[in-house]
Amino acid sequence: GGYSLLEAFAKTLLFSTSFNAGLLVSIGTYRLFFHRCRKFPGPVGAKLSRFYVAYLNAKSYQFYKELEDMHETYGDFVRTGPRELSILDKDAVALIYGSNSECRKASWYAQGGNDPDVVAINMIRDAKTYRQRRRAWDRGLANKAVTTYEPRVKAKADVFIEQLRANAGKPMDVTAWSMFFGFDVMGDVGFSKDFNNVTSGIEHPAIQQIHKHMSIFGVLQALPWLMNILASIPGAASSFYEFFTFCAEQMREKEIEYSSEKNPRDVAAWLIKAVIEKDVSASPTPQSLADDSRSLIIAGSDTTANTLAIMLFYLTKNPSKLETLQRLIDAAVPGGPSTWNYDSIKTVTYIDDIINEALRLKPPVIHGGPRETPAKGIHVGDVYIPGNTTVSVPYLLIQRDPRWWKEAEDFIPERFGERRAEMGTDDAPWLPFTLGTHACAGKGLAYMILRTSLSLIVQNFDVSFAPGETGETFDTGFLDTFLLALPPLHLQFSPRVRA
Numbered sequence: 001g002g003y004s005l006l007e008a009f010a011k012t013l014l015f016s017t018s019f020n021a022g023l024l025v026s027i028g029t030y031r032l033f034f035h036r037c038r039k040f041p042g043p044v045g046a047k048l049s050r051f052y053v054a055y056l057n058a059k060s061y062q063f064y065k066e067l068e069d070m071h072e073t074y075g076d077f078v079r080t081g082p083r084e085l086s087i088l089d090k091d092a093v094a095l096i097y098g099s100n101s102e103c104r105k106a107s108w109y110a111q112g113g114n115d116p117d118v119v120a121i122n123m124i125r126d127a128k129t130y131r132q133r134r135r136a137w138d139r140g141l142a143n144k145a146v147t148t149y150e151p152r153v154k155a156k157a158d159v160f161i162e163q164l165r166a167n168a169g170k171p172m173d174v175t176a177w178s179m180f181f182g183f184d185v186m187g188d189v190g191f192s193k194d195f196n197n198v199t200s201g202i203e204h205p206a207i208q209q210i211h212k213h214m215s216i217f218g219v220l221q222a223l224p225w226l227m228n229i230l231a232s233i234p235g236a237a238s239s240f241y242e243f244f245t246f247c248a249e250q251m252r253e254k255e256i257e258y259s260s261e262k263n264p265r266d267v268a269a270w271l272i273k274a275v276i277e278k279d280v281s282a283s284p285t286p287q288s289l290a291d292d293s294r295s296l297i298i299a300g301s302d303t304t305a306n307t308l309a310i311m312l313f314y315l316t317k318n319p320s321k322l323e324t325l326q327r328l329i330d331a332a333v334p335g336g337p338s339t340w341n342y343d344s345i346k347t348v349t350y351i352d353d354i355i356n357e358a359l360r361l362k363p364p365v366i367h368g369g370p371r372e373t374p375a376k377g378i379h380v381g382d383v384y385i386p387g388n389t390t391v392s393v394p395y396l397l398i399q400r401d402p403r404w405w406k407e408a409e410d411f412i413p414e415r416f417g418e419r420r421a422e423m424g425t426d427d428a429p430w431l432p433f434t435l436g437t438h439a440c441a442g443k444g445l446a447y448m449i450l451r452t453s454l455s456l457i458v459q460n461f462d463v464s465f466a467p468g469e470t471g472e473t474f475d476t477g478f479l480d481t482f483l484l485a486l487p488p489l490h491l492q493f494s495p496r497v498r499a
C-alpha cells in the first residue's frame with residue numbers, strides 16, 4: 001500500500017489488535033450473557049475462561065479450598081468455567097457417574113490425545129473401545145487374581161514391618177514410607193519386580209521425579225487443551241520423561257519375559273497376555289501399552305499409599321479407635337504376629353470401616369472426573385443442565401457435607417459398621433472409587449493391600465505422634481493435584497508388649 005516498513009508494521013499491529021480485542025470482547029460477552037450456562041452463578045473470571053481456575057490452582061495448589069469457598073458463596077451449582085459446572089448435590093452423583101448415566105467422559109480425558117489407540121485405559125472416551133479394553137484389566141484385577149497376589153503383598157508388608165522395627169521409637173515420615181511401600185507393592189503385583197523402595201528407604205528416582213512435578217499437572221489440568229498441545233511438543237514434558245521411560249521399560253521387559261509365563265503372575269502379564277493372544281481387550285499399540293503401565297503404577301500405588309498414611313494419622317489422633325482395632329485383631333489372630341493370616345483378618349470388619357472412613361474424609365482422588373452431559377441435557381432435581389456441559393462432583397466436599405453426613409468432620413469408622421443406620425450412611429454420597437462403568441478397576445486389590453498393611457502394623461506396634469508433630473499440617477495442608485498430595489507426617493512406632 002505504499003507504506004514504509006514501520007508504518008506497515010504499525011497498521012498491522014493496530015488492525016490485528018483491534019480484531020483480537022473485538023473477538024475477545026465478543027467471546028466474553030457471549031460467555032457472560034448468552035451462553036447456555038449463563039444462568040449458573042460463579043466467579044466472573046471462571047465464566048470467562050478456564051485460565052481463572054488454572055490461576056486458582058496455582059495460587060495455593062489447594063483448589064479444593066477455593067471450590068469450597070465458591071460453593072459456599074454461590075450454592076450447589078457453580079460455574080467453574082465457560083461450560084463447566086461443579087455440582088454439590090447428592091442427586092447428581094448417580095446421574096453423572098452411575099451405571100445408567102448418559103454422561104460421557106469429558107474432553108479433560110483427551111489431554112494426552114483423543115486417539116484410543118495411543119492412550120491408557122483410564123483416558124479412553126469412546127464407550128465401546130473402553131468396554132473392550134477394560135476386560136483385560138478386569139481379568140488381572142479380578143478376585144481370583146487378587147487372591148494369588150495376597151502372599152506377595154504380605155511379604156512386602158513384612159519388609160515394611162522390619163523397617164518400622166529397626167526404627168522403633170524414632171520419628172518416621174509415614175507419608176514417605178507409605179509411598180515406598182505402595183510403589184513396592186505395585187512393582188511386585190503389577191510387574192513381579194522389586195522397586196526396592198522400602199528396603200533402601202529411598203524413593204526410586206523416576207517416582208521421585210513424578211511426585212516433584214505433580215503440582216504442574218495440578219495447575220494445567222484446568223486446561224486440558226493446553227496439556228494436549230504440550231504433550232505433542234518434543235521436550236515440553238521432559239520433567240516427566242524419566243518416569244515415562246521407567247514405566248515403558250517395565251512393560252517392555254515384561255513383554256520379553258512373557259513367553260515362558262503360562263499363568264499370568266501380575267497385572268502387566270495379564271495385559272500382555274491379551275496382546276499376545278490378539279484378544280479384543282488388548283492394548284492396541286506399544287504406546288497405549290506403555291501408557292497403561294503408567295496408569296498401573298500411579299493408579300495403584302499413590303492411592304493406596306496415601307490411604308494407608310491417612311488411616312495411620314486418624315488412628316494416632318484417635319487412640320481409642322486404635323485400641324479397638326488392636327483388640328479386634330488380637331481376638332481374630334490370638335496367636336499373635338507369627339500366626340497372622342489374611343483369612344482371619346478379613347473377618348475383622350472394623351478394618352474396612354476404618355478404610356472407608358479414611359476414604360470419606362480424604363479421598364485420594366479429590367474430585368470426580370469431569371463428564372459431559374448428553375446433547376439433550378440432564379435434570380438434577382429441578383435444575384436443568386444443558387447439553388454438552390462439563391459437569392463434575394467434588395468428592396472431598398460431598399463426602400464431608402453435613403447435609404448427608406452426621407458429625408461430618410469427625411473420624412467415626414463405626415458409621416460404616418454398627419452405627420450405620422443411626423448415622424444414615426446408606427443414604428449419604430460416598431464414591432471414592434467413583435461409580436458405574438468407569439469405577440476403579442483395582443478396588444478389590446486396594447482393600448487387600450490396605451487390610452494387610454494396616455492390620456500388620458497395628459498388630460505389631462503402638463503408634464504415636466513424634467515429638468513436635470501435631471498432625472495439623474498433614475490434616476489441612478494437603479495439595480490438590482487431582483490426586484491428593486500429602487505433607488510429611490512424623491509418627492513413632494513402639495513394639496507392642498503382649499501379655
Ligand code: HEM
Nearest residue numbers: 121122299300303304307365369432433434440441442446
Ligand atoms: C484406595 C485406593 C484407590 C482409590 C481410592 C482409587 C480410586 C479410583 C478412582 C476414583 C478412579 C476413577 C478415576 C477417574 O474418574 O478418572 C480410579 C480408576 C482406576 N483405578 Fe483406582 N483407586 C485405588 C486403587 C487402585 C489400585 C490398587 C489399582 C490397581 C492397579 C487401581 C487401578 C485403577 C485403574 C486401572 C483405573 C482406571 C479405570 C478405568 O478408567 O477404567 N486403583 N481409581
